[in-house]
Amino acid sequence: MPEQPSHPxxxxxxxxxEFHSKRFTILxxxxxxxxxxxVSRLSLSKSSMTCKLIGKPTPDLIxxxxxxxxxxxxxQRLGPKHDALKxxxxxxxxxxxxxxxxxxxxxxxxxxxxxxxxxxxxxMKQRKGTARISHHHGRTEKTQPGSRxxxxxxxxxxxxxxxxxxxxxxxxxxxxxxxxxxLSRKTKRNGLKLHVQRGLFEERLDVxxxxxxxxxWKSLRGYKRFTGRWWPWCYSS
Amino acid sequence: MLFKLMGTDQVVLTAAKVGVESIAIxxxxxxxxxxxxxxxxxGSSDWKAKVLEVRALDVEHVxxxxxxxxxxxxxxxxxxxxxGKNELVPTNQMDIIDATTVNGRFDLxxxxxxxxxxxxxxxxxxxxxxxxxxxxxxxxxxxxxxxxGARSKPSQLRSQTW
Numbered sequence: 001m002p003e004q005p006s007h008p009x010x011x012x013x014x015x016x017x018e019f020h021s022k023r024f025t026i027l028x029x030x031x032x033x034x035x036x037x038x039v040s041r042l043s044l045s046k047s048s049m050t051c052k053l054i055g056k057p058t059p060d061l062i063x064x065x066x067x068x069x070x071x072x073x074x075x076q077r078l079g080p081k082h083d084a085l086k087x088x089x090x091x092x093x094x095x096x097x098x099x100x101x102x103x104x105x106x107x108x109x110x111x112x113x114x115x116x117x118x119x120x121x122x123x124m125k126q127r128k129g130t131a132r133i134s135h136h137h138g139r140t141e142k143t144q145p146g147s148r149x150x151x152x153x154x155x156x157x158x159x160x161x162x163x164x165x166x167x168x169x170x171x172x173x174x175x176x177x178x179x180x181x182x183l184s185r186k187t188k189r190n191g192l193k194l195h196v197q198r199g200l201f202e203e204r205l206d207v208x209x210x211x212x213x214x215x216x217w218k219s220l221r222g223y224k225r226f227t228g229r230w231w232p233w234c235y236s237s
Numbered sequence: 238m239l240f241k242l243m244g245t246d247q248v249v250l251t252a253a254k255v256g257v258e259s260i261a262i263x264x265x266x267x268x269x270x271x272x273x274x275x276x277x278x279x280g281s282s283d284w285k286a287k288v289l290e291v292r293a294l295d296v297e298h299v300x301x302x303x304x305x306x307x308x309x310x311x312x313x314x315x316x317x318x319x320x321g322k323n324e325l326v327p328t329n330q331m332d333i334i335d336a337t338t339v340n341g342r343f344d345l346x347x348x349x350x351x352x353x354x355x356x357x358x359x360x361x362x363x364x365x366x367x368x369x370x371x372x373x374x375x376x377x378x379x380x381x382x383x384x385x386g387a388r389s390k391p392s393q394l395r396s397q398t399w
Contacts, residue, residue: 166294166298176333202327205327207331217292224262226299
């Protein structure tokens with residue numbers, strides 16, 4: 001059995017390239033700018049279907065990318081499967097994968113906006129050290145040697161945001177404030193429409209409200225019911 | 238668990254027991270509002286609120302958006318003769334609070350009977366109820382259901398001390 005390469009090999013077809021990992025093969029439809037430059041990069045874990053694309057800071061470019069798993073392959077039978085893996089997927093599977101990738105980036109962009117400094121307002125900016133695959137030359141160009149980002153690194157970024165969020169919540173006694181206003185008042189602040197709370201006992205109590213900071217609040221995961229070992233019960237008899 | 242002997246047959250649990258519990262949208266909760274360690278459930282002194290939204294980062298950072306239910310004595314006019322002992326006045330005043338301040342749950346009923354029956358007797362002493370609401374944005378209190386089934390005119394509160 002041939003030794004597994006450190007980086008997935010890249011195979012170019014007419015409009016797509018295939019990445020072969022230990023267990024999955026991913027087909028990436030290349031994204032082209034108007035000048036015809038391919039700027040997408042895919043990193044994938046060996047045990048997960050989760051994919052990440054890193055490209056130029058143009059969200060529409062990334063959103064048009066299509067990522068689809070070709071076929072799962074057993075690592076011990078990787079070699080003999082390679083030929084069959086070059087079969088393209090049906091169009092409908094590409095579509096569903098495209099939705100998943102789009103959602104991933106949308107979420108990531110929203111989370112990044114909360115904490116990014118003004119100098120780096122867009123999380124879609126080309127990060128230093130990210131590898132860039134040249135469509136024309138079929139090789140990987142590194143902007144900084146030895147700084148290739150992996151999928152694990154992307155989770156570290158997410159973890160960093162989580163740590164910042166945790167620190168913010170720990171350091172603030174009352175991290176959130178809610179302002180309410182009458183429904184009849186058509187107030188818009190910063191171009192954002194206020195939320196409306198309905199179903200409060202009587203219709204007359206329907207109210208507009210605004211949470212500050214909204215980004216931090218929205219970055220927390222919402223629950224219909226939250227269960228955990230956090231409830232400070234005290235009993236006396 | 239830590240126990241403190243209070244007498245020959247009285248034992249008080251002094252350590253907080255952190256158990257598996259849950260909090261859900263739509264529930265009515267008691268909210269502890271002081272820093273004392275004695276957090277025994279006391280429905281009469283705890284603040285009351287309705288859970289509208291639950292968000293969490295992890296089990297240590299759980300926040301809930303609530304709308305408050307005032308006691309009659311919290312209103313500008315204070316408690317009136319017609320207010321029942323367990324009556325609450327729902328409002329659309331909202332806050333986001335730490336879920337660790339939640340001290341328990343309670344039941345809330347809507348008092349719609351027009352007959353001359355004391356709701357405290359009808360629901361029992363442990364059940365809270367509401368019959369009128371307060372719009373926090375304009376400080377207007379809804380009318381109460383009268384004996385003839387019609388609601389009285391809403392009254393405007395001149396000032397509130399929250």
